[in-house]
Amino acid sequence: MMRRSLSKAPNDSRTARWLRAGRFSLLATGMVTVMLVVGAGSASAKAPIEGVWSFNGGKVAIQAQPGGTFVGTVVSPTKFSQCYHPVGEEMWTSITLQPNGSYWGLHQWFFETSECIRNPELGLTAWRVQEASDGSRLLQVCFSEPSSKSQPTIATNGASTGATYGCSESGRISALPAIEPTEVGKYVSFPDNGSCFGRRKMRIHLQDPVNDPFAKIVIKLKSGKVHRRAKLKRHGSKIVAILNLRGLVRSTFKVTVRFTTVLGTHLSAKRTYHRCATSPRPPHKHRHHR
Numbered sequence: 707m708m709r710r711s712l713s714k715a716p717n718d719s720r721t722a723r724w725l726r727a728g729r730f731s732l733l734a735t736g737m738v739t740v741m742l743v744v745g746a747g748s749a750s751a752k753a754p755i756e757g758v759w760s761f762n763g764g765k766v767a768i769q770a771q772p773g774g775t776f777v778g779t780v781v782s783p784t785k786f787s788q789c790y791h792p793v794g795e796e797m798w799t800s801i802t803l804q805p806n807g808s809y810w811g812l813h814q815w816f817f818e819t820s821e822c823i824r825n826p827e828l829g830l831t832a833w834r835v836q837e838a839s840d841g842s843r844l845l846q847v848c849f850s851e852p853s854s855k856s857q858p859t860i861a862t863n864g865a866s867t868g869a870t871y872g873c874s875e876s877g878r879i880s881a882l883p884a885i886e887p888t889e890v891g892k893y894v895s896f897p898d899n900g901s902c903f904g905r906r907k908m909r910i911h912l913q914d915p916v917n918d919p920f921a922k923i924v925i926k927l928k929s930g931k932v933h934r935r936a937k938l939k940r941h942g943s944k945i946v947a948i949l950n951l952r953g954l955v956r957s958t959f960k961v962t963v964r965f966t967t968v969l970g971t972h973l974s975a976k977r978t979y980h981r982c983a984t985s986p987r988p989p990h991k992h993r994h995h996r
Contacts (some may be wrong), residue, residue, distance in 0.1 A: 717750055752881075754835040755809060759845050759876040760915045762786055766797060767969055769882055776801035776809070781917050789822035794921050796967045801824060801833065808860045809833040815852045824966070825852050829871070832858040848873040883918040885971045894963050896977050904982035906952050910936065910963065914943040918967040925949070929959035958979050 711723035755776060758767045764784025767882045768776050778798030781793045793994050801811035812828035829852040836844045848858035848869035858869035866873050893910040914920055932954060936947035962976040
């Protein structure tokens with residue numbers, strides 16, 4: 707029966723039914739595809755806690771991590787209690803969304819001494835994003851001291867319980883910085899390479915990206931077998947890199963800049979330069995004293 711049905715050409719009505727069935731299958735597949743795309747888009751939507759927040763005179767950037775948690779990294783020094791949290795420190799860790807819309811996690815504490823030594827025991831913390839009357843966002847943060855086992859909680863109306871140290875509010879400054887590789891020229895200023903370079907030292911100027919300063923900068927020179935690394939001098943958000951060009955044998959050299967920001971952006975740039983030809987010095991004439 708199966709062979710006979712396969713060997714016969716289907717009639718027009720059966721063909722129409724098959725075509726309609728195939729069309730329905732394609733439409734169903736397309737609907738599933740659209741649903742998957744929409745689902746992926748909603749899953750990748752930014753959480754309200756992500757962004758750059760003010761905190762005690764400094765700034766903290768909260769960004770998502772693999773596994774669904776969040777981390778708060780200091781991008782401008784902030785003082786909590788009597789000690790400063792430096793740029794690049796992960797001050798808030800293991801931030802996890804709770805069923806009621808708040809977040810629970812941990813805060814980095816210091817021992818209350820003049821040396822400000824980091825306390826290995828972290829403190830239980832809670833966060834909740836609130837909307838102010840003017841439409842702006844506020845981040846409510848409640849802390850328990852590192853010796854406490856009391857988990858702070860923040861209700862939808864902002865009422866808090868269990869915080870042994872207290873609570874504070876942070877204003878949202880901006881979204882997380884999005885630095886594109888094509889924007890490297892905004893942060894690195896090379897000397898002009900349109901003509902030969904005749905100076906003995908080269909200075910390269912760098913500017914920290916807004917709300918995501920440099921965590922690591924490596925600037926190298928290569929000319930034949932000569933490899934050198936620049937010395938860096940920081941003045942606030944501005945950095946000057948100095949390369950020594952003395953003793954280069956070849957007429958050309960390449961400068962490569964690589965940097966990583968506090969929030970993990972990697973960028974690089976390079977330029978090639980030509981040394982100006984130097985004329986030999988005239989022989990020194992000795993003067994004879996009479």
